[in-house]
Amino acid sequence: MRVGVLGPEGTFSQMAAEQYARRRHLNFQFFYFPDLARVMKALVQDQVELAIVPVENSQEGSLSTTLDFLLWQDGVQIQDEEVLAVRHWLWGKPGTRLDQISAVLSHHQALAQCQGWLNRRLPQAIKVLTTSTSEACAKVAKSEESLAAIAAPVAGAAYGLEALAEDLQDNKNNATRFLVLGKGSQSLRPQPGEKWKTSIAFGTPHEPGALYRALEPLARQGLNLCKIESRPAKRKLGEYIFLVDIEGCSLEPGPVSQGLIELMGRAAWVKMLGCYPAAPGGGEDE
């Protein structure tokens, strides 16, 4: 199966996709793209059958590029999700000492997830954004200066770099949730004992109680929400769209489909983003 991920080789996105392939017993051929927008565009243009993209980090919150794509692009559905425990290592050219490092390169999520460590241990180093963690490794490997990259424990060695420090992440439970996006409809169905999620987006009229009224049917059906987020409606300042993840599956008659029918009668508009099995490690009660 052709799968698009953020490149070059060695990103956390690829690690998440490999972990997902093992869990689902799938065989992936990877296609690498230089940014998330292009990974998702490749799906729309049928260059790949699945796109696996980060959507949310336990510390840094949501990735707006991914959310906005889901909101504004038609014909793409969330098929599944994967949660990856994210450990960051510091990589440099062999022999680099920490006190020599003038700049640390990485994806903005990685720099943010390690800011406490960086401020304590490398106060002299400036932070430089790259399009991905493995792109940071490639740049450090090519540079003449004493630079360092933050990347996965498997990433740096492939670029000829040496691990200078391990586990830089400020939060020991650092984890990122990735979405498996596809164009087809959901082919899986809930198995007994399996937890599912239904993701939707909706708009409400700009009036008192509108969000409460839209969500009230879900509460009455006894449904638990596992995420609620707002994004700008992109028309004018102060207008928002809501994205909600509901525990349960809307593909079969039951409280989720009943709650959604009522929500559709109360919201200004509703978009179904996908219905899919909840990944292990996603913060559910164990």
Ligand SMILES: O=C(O)C(=O)Cc1ccccc1
């Ligand atoms: O740059 C990467 O490796 C990515 O896949 C994006 C990312 C960065 C940091 C944590 C999770 C995902």
